Amino acid sequence: MASSVQNQGSISYLTQREAAEVDETLMGPLGFSVDQLMELAGLSVATSIAEVIMTITSFHFVLLNFAGFYLLIEFMQNSHVYKPSEYNRVLAICGPGNNGGDGLVAARHLYHFGYKPFVCYPKRTQKPLYSGLVTQLESLSIPFLSVDELPMDLSKDFDILVDAMFGFSFHGAPRPPFDDLIKKLINLHYYEQAQRKSPVIVSVDIPSGWHVEEGDVGGDGIKPDML
Numbered sequence: 001m002a003s004s005v006q007n008q009g010s011i012s013y014l015t016q017r018e019a020a021e022v023d024e025t026l027m028g029p030l031g032f033s034v035d036q037l038m039e040l041a042g043l044s045v046a047t048s049i050a051e052v053i054m055t056i057t058s059f060h061f062v063l064l065n066f067a068g069f070y071l072l073i074e075f076m077q078n079s080h081v082y083k084p085s086e087y088n089r090v091l092a093i094c095g096p097g098n099n100g101g102d103g104l105v106a107a108r109h110l111y112h113f114g115y116k117p118f119v120c121y122p123k124r125t126q127k128p129l130y131s132g133l134v135t136q137l138e139s140l141s142i143p144f145l146s147v148d149e150l151p152m153d154l155s156k157d158f159d160i161l162v163d164a165m166f167g168f169s170f171h172g173a174p175r176p177p178f179d180d181l182i183k184k185l186i187n188l189h190y191y192e193q194a195q196r197k198s199p200v201i202v203s204v205d206i207p208s209g210w211h212v213e214e215g216d217v218g219g220d221g222i223k224p225d226m227l
Contacts (some may be wrong), residue, residue: 016212019068019168042105049115088157095165096123103164104133147177160200165208182209189223202226
Protein backbone atom coordinates (compact mmCIF):
# COMPACT_ATOMS: atom_id res chain seq x y z
CA MET A 1 0.00 0.00 0.00
CA ALA A 2 1.07 3.61 -0.36
CA SER A 3 3.70 5.27 1.80
CA SER A 4 1.01 7.57 3.25
CA VAL A 5 -0.27 4.57 5.20
CA GLN A 6 1.86 4.23 8.29
CA ASN A 7 4.25 1.26 8.27
CA GLN A 8 4.61 -0.77 11.43
CA GLY A 9 7.99 -2.31 12.23
CA SER A 10 9.48 -4.05 9.23
CA ILE A 11 6.19 -4.33 7.33
CA SER A 12 6.37 -3.26 3.70
CA TYR A 13 3.47 -2.52 1.37
CA LEU A 14 2.94 -3.19 -2.31
CA THR A 15 1.76 -0.56 -4.74
CA GLN A 16 -1.21 -1.32 -6.97
CA ARG A 17 1.10 -2.07 -9.87
CA GLU A 18 3.35 -4.33 -7.80
CA ALA A 19 0.38 -6.31 -6.55
CA ALA A 20 -0.85 -6.73 -10.14
CA GLU A 21 2.62 -7.88 -11.21
CA VAL A 22 2.60 -10.55 -8.50
CA ASP A 23 -0.68 -11.91 -9.89
CA GLU A 24 0.70 -11.79 -13.43
CA THR A 25 3.76 -13.76 -12.36
CA LEU A 26 1.73 -16.34 -10.48
CA MET A 27 -0.72 -16.90 -13.34
CA GLY A 28 1.97 -16.67 -16.01
CA PRO A 29 5.39 -18.27 -15.53
CA LEU A 30 4.41 -20.07 -12.32
CA GLY A 31 1.26 -21.61 -13.79
CA PHE A 32 -1.26 -20.90 -11.04
CA SER A 33 -4.94 -20.62 -11.96
CA VAL A 34 -7.39 -18.01 -10.68
CA ASP A 35 -9.32 -20.60 -8.69
CA GLN A 36 -6.12 -21.81 -6.98
CA LEU A 37 -5.19 -18.28 -5.92
CA MET A 38 -8.74 -17.55 -4.82
CA GLU A 39 -8.80 -20.68 -2.66
CA LEU A 40 -5.49 -19.70 -1.06
CA ALA A 41 -6.68 -16.14 -0.53
CA GLY A 42 -9.94 -17.17 1.13
CA LEU A 43 -8.14 -19.75 3.25
CA SER A 44 -5.62 -17.13 4.42
CA VAL A 45 -8.46 -14.80 5.45
CA ALA A 46 -10.25 -17.54 7.40
CA THR A 47 -7.11 -18.85 9.07
CA SER A 48 -6.01 -15.34 10.04
CA ILE A 49 -9.35 -14.88 11.80
CA ALA A 50 -9.19 -18.29 13.46
CA GLU A 51 -5.47 -18.00 14.28
CA VAL A 52 -4.62 -21.45 12.93
CA ILE A 53 -2.18 -20.07 10.37
CA MET A 54 0.73 -21.13 12.58
CA THR A 55 -0.08 -24.78 11.87
CA ILE A 56 0.54 -24.31 8.15
CA THR A 57 3.97 -25.37 6.93
CA SER A 58 6.60 -22.76 6.14
CA PHE A 59 6.27 -23.55 2.42
CA HIS A 60 2.59 -22.67 2.46
CA PHE A 61 3.26 -19.53 4.44
CA VAL A 62 5.76 -18.31 1.83
CA LEU A 63 3.27 -19.15 -0.91
CA LEU A 64 0.47 -17.24 0.78
CA ASN A 65 2.70 -14.26 1.39
CA PHE A 66 4.01 -14.27 -2.18
CA ALA A 67 0.48 -14.53 -3.52
CA GLY A 68 -0.12 -10.97 -2.40
CA PHE A 69 -1.10 -11.32 1.24
CA TYR A 70 1.61 -8.93 2.27
CA LEU A 71 -0.12 -7.81 5.47
CA LEU A 72 -0.53 -11.26 6.97
CA ILE A 73 2.57 -11.09 9.19
CA GLU A 74 1.43 -7.85 10.78
CA PHE A 75 -1.74 -9.37 12.12
CA MET A 76 -0.12 -12.61 13.21
CA GLN A 77 2.12 -10.47 15.39
CA ASN A 78 -0.88 -8.66 16.88
CA SER A 79 -2.06 -11.98 18.39
CA HIS A 80 -5.77 -11.17 18.33
CA VAL A 81 -7.74 -14.38 18.72
CA TYR A 82 -11.30 -14.31 17.45
CA LYS A 83 -12.54 -17.56 18.92
CA PRO A 84 -15.80 -18.93 17.46
CA SER A 85 -17.15 -19.26 20.99
CA GLU A 86 -16.89 -15.47 21.39
CA TYR A 87 -17.11 -14.17 17.80
CA ASN A 88 -19.44 -16.70 16.25
CA ARG A 89 -21.60 -14.72 13.82
CA VAL A 90 -19.69 -13.71 10.70
CA LEU A 91 -21.04 -11.67 7.81
CA ALA A 92 -19.04 -11.81 4.57
CA ILE A 93 -19.95 -8.90 2.29
CA CYS A 94 -18.78 -9.93 -1.17
CA GLY A 95 -18.28 -7.82 -4.27
CA PRO A 96 -18.64 -8.95 -7.89
CA GLY A 97 -14.94 -9.62 -8.60
CA ASN A 98 -12.06 -11.71 -7.30
CA ASN A 99 -12.14 -9.96 -3.92
CA GLY A 100 -15.71 -11.13 -3.51
CA GLY A 101 -14.66 -14.63 -4.49
CA ASP A 102 -12.06 -14.54 -1.72
CA GLY A 103 -14.87 -13.70 0.70
CA LEU A 104 -17.00 -16.61 -0.51
CA VAL A 105 -14.10 -19.02 0.02
CA ALA A 106 -13.38 -17.53 3.45
CA ALA A 107 -17.01 -18.05 4.50
CA ARG A 108 -16.80 -21.75 3.60
CA HIS A 109 -13.61 -22.27 5.60
CA LEU A 110 -14.96 -20.30 8.57
CA TYR A 111 -17.97 -22.62 8.63
CA HIS A 112 -15.63 -25.61 8.93
CA PHE A 113 -13.67 -23.78 11.65
CA GLY A 114 -16.82 -23.62 13.80
CA TYR A 115 -18.12 -20.12 12.99
CA LYS A 116 -21.64 -19.29 11.81
CA PRO A 117 -21.17 -17.40 8.54
CA PHE A 118 -23.71 -15.39 6.58
CA VAL A 119 -23.08 -14.03 3.10
CA CYS A 120 -24.26 -10.85 1.41
CA TYR A 121 -23.49 -11.17 -2.31
CA PRO A 122 -25.69 -8.61 -4.07
CA LYS A 123 -24.00 -8.53 -7.50
CA ARG A 124 -23.36 -12.14 -8.40
CA THR A 125 -20.89 -12.99 -11.13
CA GLN A 126 -22.34 -15.57 -13.51
CA LYS A 127 -19.12 -17.44 -14.19
CA PRO A 128 -18.62 -21.14 -13.38
CA LEU A 129 -15.95 -20.39 -10.76
CA TYR A 130 -18.23 -18.09 -8.77
CA SER A 131 -21.35 -20.18 -9.32
CA GLY A 132 -19.44 -23.15 -7.93
CA LEU A 133 -18.46 -21.20 -4.82
CA VAL A 134 -22.10 -20.25 -4.24
CA THR A 135 -23.20 -23.87 -4.70
CA GLN A 136 -20.62 -25.00 -2.13
CA LEU A 137 -21.97 -22.52 0.42
CA GLU A 138 -25.58 -23.44 -0.30
CA SER A 139 -24.74 -27.14 0.18
CA LEU A 140 -23.62 -26.24 3.72
CA SER A 141 -26.90 -24.30 4.30
CA ILE A 142 -24.95 -21.07 4.81
CA PRO A 143 -27.54 -18.26 4.60
CA PHE A 144 -27.37 -15.64 1.86
CA LEU A 145 -28.80 -12.27 2.88
CA SER A 146 -29.93 -9.55 0.53
CA VAL A 147 -28.98 -5.94 1.21
CA ASP A 148 -32.56 -5.26 2.32
CA GLU A 149 -32.37 -8.08 4.86
CA LEU A 150 -29.36 -6.56 6.62
CA PRO A 151 -30.06 -4.54 9.78
CA MET A 152 -29.28 -0.83 9.78
CA ASP A 153 -26.91 -1.46 12.68
CA LEU A 154 -24.69 -4.43 11.82
CA SER A 155 -23.34 -4.57 15.37
CA LYS A 156 -26.60 -6.07 16.62
CA ASP A 157 -26.45 -9.27 14.58
CA PHE A 158 -22.79 -9.93 13.78
CA ASP A 159 -19.50 -10.33 15.64
CA ILE A 160 -17.15 -10.28 12.63
CA LEU A 161 -17.62 -8.50 9.30
CA VAL A 162 -15.52 -9.60 6.33
CA ASP A 163 -15.17 -6.72 3.88
CA ALA A 164 -14.58 -8.51 0.57
CA MET A 165 -16.14 -5.93 -1.72
CA PHE A 166 -13.21 -4.38 -3.61
CA GLY A 167 -9.51 -5.22 -3.87
CA PHE A 168 -6.32 -3.65 -5.17
CA SER A 169 -7.53 -3.48 -8.79
CA PHE A 170 -10.54 -1.28 -7.99
CA HIS A 171 -10.83 2.19 -9.55
CA GLY A 172 -13.34 5.00 -9.12
CA ALA A 173 -16.14 5.51 -6.63
CA PRO A 174 -18.20 2.59 -5.28
CA ARG A 175 -21.64 2.31 -6.86
CA PRO A 176 -24.91 1.04 -5.36
CA PRO A 177 -25.44 -1.05 -3.39
CA PHE A 178 -21.82 -1.11 -2.27
CA ASP A 179 -21.67 2.59 -1.43
CA ASP A 180 -24.35 2.09 1.23
CA LEU A 181 -22.75 -1.13 2.47
CA ILE A 182 -19.46 0.73 2.93
CA LYS A 183 -21.31 3.43 4.89
CA LYS A 184 -22.70 0.75 7.20
CA LEU A 185 -19.16 -0.35 8.00
CA ILE A 186 -17.96 3.22 8.43
CA ASN A 187 -20.78 3.93 10.90
CA LEU A 188 -19.52 1.17 13.17
CA HIS A 189 -16.53 3.37 14.00
CA TYR A 190 -18.90 5.92 15.54
CA TYR A 191 -20.60 3.23 17.60
CA GLU A 192 -17.18 2.30 18.95
CA GLN A 193 -16.47 5.93 19.84
CA ALA A 194 -19.75 5.94 21.75
CA GLN A 195 -18.41 2.94 23.73
CA ARG A 196 -20.86 0.56 22.14
CA LYS A 197 -19.76 -2.93 21.22
CA SER A 198 -18.68 -2.99 17.60
CA PRO A 199 -17.98 -6.03 15.42
CA VAL A 200 -14.47 -6.84 14.25
CA ILE A 201 -13.92 -5.66 10.67
CA VAL A 202 -11.67 -7.77 8.45
CA SER A 203 -10.88 -6.20 5.07
CA VAL A 204 -9.49 -8.38 2.27
CA ASP A 205 -6.50 -6.74 0.50
CA ILE A 206 -7.57 -3.15 1.32
CA PRO A 207 -10.55 -1.55 3.05
CA SER A 208 -13.26 -1.08 0.41
CA GLY A 209 -13.62 2.56 -0.54
CA TRP A 210 -10.00 3.49 0.26
CA HIS A 211 -7.81 4.87 -2.51
CA VAL A 212 -5.58 1.95 -3.47
CA GLU A 213 -2.38 4.03 -3.54
CA GLU A 214 -3.11 6.86 -1.10
CA GLY A 215 -5.11 5.07 1.56
CA ASP A 216 -7.93 6.64 3.57
CA VAL A 217 -7.51 10.07 2.00
CA GLY A 218 -10.30 11.88 3.85
CA GLY A 219 -9.83 9.97 7.08
CA ASP A 220 -13.48 8.96 7.15
CA GLY A 221 -13.27 5.53 5.53
CA ILE A 222 -13.65 2.01 6.94
CA LYS A 223 -11.46 1.41 10.01
CA PRO A 224 -10.61 -2.31 9.83
CA ASP A 225 -9.24 -4.34 12.73
CA MET A 226 -7.49 -6.71 10.33
CA LEU A 227 -6.31 -6.58 6.73
